[in-house]
Amino acid sequence: xxxxxxxxxxxxxxxxxxxxxxxxxxxxxxxxxxxxxxxxxxxxxxxxxxxxxxxxxxxxxxxxxxxxxxxxxxxxxxxxxxxxxxxxxxxxxxxxxxxxxxxxxxxxxxxxxxxxxxxxxxxxxxxxxxxxxxxxxxxxxxxxxxxxxxxxxxxxxxxxxxxxxxxxxxxxxxxxxxxxxxxxxxxxxxxxxxxxxxxxxxxxxxxxxxxxxxxxxxxxxxxxxxxxxxxxxxxxxxxxxxxxxxxxxxxxxxxxxxxxxxxxxxxxxxxxxxxxxxxxxxxxxxxxxxxxxxxxxxxxxxxxxxxxxxxxxxxxxxxxxxxxxxxxxxxxxxxxxxxxxxxxxxxxxxxxxxxxxxxxxxxxxxxxxxxxxxxxxxxxxxxxxxxxxxxxxxxxxxxxxxxxxxxxxxxxxxxxxxxx
Numbered sequence: 001x002x003x004x005x006x007x008x009x010x011x012x013x014x015x016x017x018x019x020x021x022x023x024x025x026x027x028x029x030x031x032x033x034x035x036x037x038x039x040x041x042x043x044x045x046x047x048x049x050x051x052x053x054x055x056x057x058x059x060x061x062x063x064x065x066x067x068x069x070x071x072x073x074x075x076x077x078x079x080x081x082x083x084x085x086x087x088x089x090x091x092x093x094x095x096x097x098x099x100x101x102x103x104x105x106x107x108x109x110x111x112x113x114x115x116x117x118x119x120x121x122x123x124x125x126x127x128x129x130x131x132x133x134x135x136x137x138x139x140x141x142x143x144x145x146x147x148x149x150x151x152x153x154x155x156x157x158x159x160x161x162x163x164x165x166x167x168x169x170x171x172x173x174x175x176x177x178x179x180x181x182x183x184x185x186x187x188x189x190x191x192x193x194x195x196x197x198x199x200x201x202x203x204x205x206x207x208x209x210x211x212x213x214x215x216x217x218x219x220x221x222x223x224x225x226x227x228x229x230x231x232x233x234x235x236x237x238x239x240x241x242x243x244x245x246x247x248x249x250x251x252x253x254x255x256x257x258x259x260x261x262x263x264x265x266x267x268x269x270x271x272x273x274x275x276x277x278x279x280x281x282x283x284x285x286x287x288x289x290x291x292x293x294x295x296x297x298x299x300x301x302x303x304x305x306x307x308x309x310x311x312x313x314x315x316x317x318x319x320x321x322x323x324x325x326x327x328x329x330x331x332x333x334x335x336x337x338x339x340x341x342x343x344x345x346x347x348x349x350x351x352x353x354x355x356x357x358x359x360x361x362x363x364x365x366x367x368x369x370x371x372x373x374x375x376x377x378x379x380x381x382x383x384x385x386x387x388x389x390x391x392x393x394x395x396x397x398x399x400x401x402x403x404x405x406x407x408x409x410x411x412x413x414x415x416x417x418x419x420x
Contacts, residue, residue: 001169005135009110016108026272029087036105039116044102048079051420052123054106055082057089058239058269060129062335063152065096066210066409067127072100074413075420081121088271088309095310109134118144125419127151129207131159135169138176147178147419151412152207154183155190156332156353163194171195179415184357204415205408206357208337213313218342221317227297228263228304228318233385236265236315239334240325244349245277247328249284249303250374255381256302262385265315267306269325269334274307281305316342320391321384323347323377326354327370336362341402345384345394347371361405367398 017034024030035041044050051071055064061084071080082097083106084090093103104121107113114137126141126148141148155163163170174180174196181204182188188201228234235255237248245266252264268277274290281288281303289298290305306315316322322339326332327349336346336358347369352359362368371377384391 001166001172002135002139005166005169006111009108013108013110023272027087027270029090032087033105037108037113038110039107039113039120041104041107041117041120043120044079044081046079048077050081050121050123051075051078052081052083052121052126053101053129054126054132055084055089055093055129056106056132057084057086058092059335060084061089061092061096062338063208064129066207066212067129067151067412068097068101070409070413071416075416078124078420081123091271091309107137109136111136111140114140118146125149125416130154133163133170133173135173138173142176148176149178149415149419150180151204152183152408153180153191153204154187154354155194156356157190158353160190160194167195178419181412181415186357202415204411205405207408207412208335208358209402209405210407210409211337211341211402213317213338213341217313218317220314221342224314224318229299233259233262234265234319235262235321235323235381235385236267236319236339237323237325238267238312238316238339239269240266240277241269241329241331242273243329244325245280247374247377248323249281249286251378251381252286252303254375254378255385258382259385263301263304265304265306265319267312267315271307271309274305278305278307313338313342316344319344321345321347321381323381325349327351328372333359336368337402340367340395340398343392343395343399345369345391346398347377347380361401362398365397365401367394367401369394 020030053064055061080101082093082101082103085106090103107117118140123146126146128150129152131154138148180191180196180201182191183206185203188203191201192198255262268274278288278290286302287300288303289296289301290307292307316339322344324334324336326334330351332354333352339346350370350372369380371380
């Protein structure tokens with residue numbers, strides 16, 4: 001089975017390169033550091049043993065934050081290497097962690113690429129965030145006696161159906177792991193159904209709940225709020241995808257009929273879409289400014305586009321209401337816990353299959369509102385703006401959900417002490 005899998009990967013390499021070229025037209029960072037993707041990595045700085053953390057992109061980088069900060073504090077004799085697949089993930093890692101980690105791109109799951117990567121990096125352990133199942137990598141790690149741990153592991157029914165098509169290969173691969181620390185009991189059951197040894201699967205909870213937001217973030221939010229004008233009703237739409245901005249602008253049209261001084265902050269998920277979102281807002285007739293513009297805090301602005309990375313938390317802190325994107329289109333949703341931790345009422349669309357558990361916890365205490373149309377979104381935004389008590393209480397309940405579900409990092413620490 002490995003032979004057919006690997007042969008198929010080699011046949012796909014030309015298509016992968018063409019895809020990188022195509023993606024690079026919108027985001028030039030895709031044209032850089034190709035050698036790393038084939039395992040040709042330069043040596044890491046220093047001579048400390050390496051803890052390798054793999055986090056695919058932005059969402060996994062954000063989820064890794066409690067883990068990286070904990071490792072940096074409690075395991076100072078180790079160097080942390082973070083790999084990502086996307087340049088956006090790389091940029092986010094650099095902005096969040098700065099010099100406390102080193103970054104490389106994740107090698108393609110080709111035997112030669114994996115072998116070269118492992119020979120150069122020589123990690124003492126590989127910690128994979130959420131769900132990344134790579135047969136050649138896992139196999140070679142096992143042969144080299146490098147423990148592979150899946151942390152914060154999740155497996156949706158949708159993904160499970162895909163893995164069932166390659167059940168023999170999936171089963172062999174999952175048997176090469178030392179431990180699968182699942183987010184929930186349902187995730188744990190699905191991993192076992194996919195072929196993971198039951199005695200290596202545990203329920204850890206969700207690391208995303210172990211988020212902590214510095215007081216300086218809230219202070220910066222206050223400063224931003226003052227620049228926007230303190231009394232303006234401000235709502236933010238974060239991590240938006242293609243197709244969502246148009247619906248958001250439809251909703252904004254309705255909202256501004258009742259609250260003409262309201263401001264919508266839009267933070268697109270992918271940097272390569274920043275300019276197209278700005279162009280759409282202007283085309284729709286909205287007075288639009290962006291973070292990178294010289295006069296970005298124009299008091300007459302109707303839409304503010306956050307066309308940079310690493311600033312989202314501060315703009316959450318400056319807002320009254322948060323909409324979390326990837327949910328009005330079938331992407332599966334994004335992290336709702338950041339605005340919840342800041343005490344904001346949270347709105348989303350109905351496509352939340354990647355965040356089912358978190359959405360349920362928030363919805364069960366009326367801290368989350370799901371909408372299916374621009375009209376519904378506008379109605380709920382106006383309802384929340386008209387009732388300060390409702391906004392405050394929703395945000396308070398959301399923050400409480402975060403606090404009540406923290407503690408996963410302590411379970412991770414007990415697990416890591418078996419290996420470090």
